[in-house]
Amino acid sequence: MIDWMAFLIVFGAALVSALFVVSLYSLGLRFLATPAPAARLADGSIAPHGPSRDDEDDDVDAIGRPRWATVLANICFGLSVLVVLVGIFLIVPALHFW
C-alpha cells in the first residue's frame, strides 16, 4: 500500500523547513541592504523610487546602514548557521541518541 500520509508529511516538512531557511537568509541579506535613513531624506523629501530590480549584485551599500539592521542581519545569519547544524545532526546517525 502506498503511504500517502507519509508522503504528505514529507512534502509539508520539506516545504516548511526550506521556506524557513530561505526566508531567514533572505531576511538577513535584506537587513544588510537596509539603506541609511538620512540618504532617503537628503533634501528633506523621500528619494523617488527607482525601478525594482531583479539583479544579483555582489554587494550592498553598507555606508550608513543603521546599527539595528546590522544586528538583525547577523541574528538571521546566526540562526541560519543553527539550521545547518540541525541538518548535520539529522544526517549523522551517530548523533541520534534517542
Add this chain to the structure above:
Amino acid sequence: MELTIIVLLVIVLALFFDFTNGFHDTANAMATPIATGALKPKTAVLLAAILNLVGAFLSTEVAKTISGGLINEGGDGVLITPELIFAGLIGAIVWNLVTWLYGLPSSSSHALFGGLIGAAIVGAGVAAINGEVFLSKILIPMVAAPLTAGIVAFTATKVAYAITRRHDGKKDGRGRFRYAQIASSSLIALAHGTNDAQKTMGVITLTLVAANLQEPGTGPHLWVVVACALAIAIGTYSGGWRIIRTLGAGLTQVKPAQGFAAETSSAATILASSHLGFALSTTQVASGSVIGSGLGRRGSSVRWRTVGRIASGWLFTLPASGAVGAIAAAIAHTGMVGVIIDAVLGFAFILFIFWRSRRNKVDHSNAIPAPDVAESGYAVRIRKGKVKAPKSKSGAPAPLNSVAQTAMRDDEAAKEAAREAAREAALAAQRAGDAMPGGYGPIPTRGTQQQEGDR
C-alpha cells in the same frame, strides 16, 4: 575456488558501481554552486568528495535486503546468489555509464534495482518481483520526488526573491547567496555520502554472507567500509561533468538566490524523506529542485526538451538496466565460463564508453558555459565594457536606465554563451556529427526579463 572468483568479481564490480554512483551524483549537490560561481568547479568536486568520504564512515548500517524488498528474497522467494548480484551490478553499471555519456541525471539505486530485477527474472520468473513494492518504492516516488522538490523550490525561490527585491534601485546583495550555497550544497553531499556508499557496503556484505565468508547479521568489515568510502569519494572527485552541465546549465540558467533556494529545497526534501519514511531518490529530488527554481525566478525559463530527455531517462532506467542484467544473468547461468564472458564484455563496454566520451570531452573547464560560472569575474568585465559604451546606431551613447543596462548586460552574456555554444557545436560536428549533447546555448526567452523583471 569458483566461489572465490565470483565473490572477488562481485566486490570489484560493486566498487566500480560505487565509483559510477559517485560521479553520477556529484551534480546533485554541486551543479548549482558551480553554475553560480559560488564554488570553483575543482573546489566543488573536492568538497563533495570529502563530504562523501566522511559521510560513508558516518553511517554503516547495512540494509537487510539487497533490493529493499523489490525482489522476494530468501525463504520461499529467490535465492540471492553472487551470480545474480554480479549480473545485476553489470546492468546497473552499464546504465549508469550510458546515462553519464548523455549527461542525464538518473538514479543509481534504480539502476541497481533494475539490474537485480532483470537478473532475478531470468533466474526465477516474474513472480520473483514484488509488484506492490515496485509501485510504492519506484513508480510513485519517481513522480513524487521531482514534484515535491519542484514545488518546494518554486516557492522558496519566489520567497527569496520577494524578500530581497529592492524597490529603490539600490544594490540588493543577492550575490551573497553564494556563501549560503556552499553550506546548502555541502549538506546534500554529506547526506549523499551517508546513503549511497552504504548501498555498496550492503551489496558486498550480503555477498560475503551468501558465500559463507561472513556471519549473517554482522556489520560490514572495516576494509569494506574503507573501500566503499574511497570508491565513492574518488568517483565524486572525478566529477560527472556532463551531468553537472545538464543540471547546472542545461535545464535553466541558475542565479545565486535561485541556486540557494534549489539546494535548500533538495536538502530539506532529502532529509524529510529519509527521516519521515517516504524514500525519495536524491537525483530526482535535485533535478526537480532545479526545474522548480527555474520556474520561480522572474525572467528565467526552463528548457522542457531537456526535462523531457531526463524524464524519459528515468522511465528507461529500470527496463534498460533490467534488460542488461537479464542478459548478463542468462550468460552467467552457463557457469564459470559465462561469468568470465560477462566480465570481459562488461569491461569492454566500460572501455568503449570512455573511448566514446573522449569525442566530446566535458571536464571542469567547460562543463558550465563561462558567463554562468563567472558571474563574479567574467560578467563583471562584460558589465564594465557594456555600460561604458552602449552606442546607438548613430554612434552617440544612448542614455540607459538601470533596467536597460541590465538587459543589455544580460544580452551580452547571452551572446557570449551563444558564441561559446556555436563554437562547441561546430567542434562537435567536426569531430563526429553524433547525437550527443553539446554545449548549451543561451536560454531562448531571455528577452522576457526586461518586461517581466521590473514589475
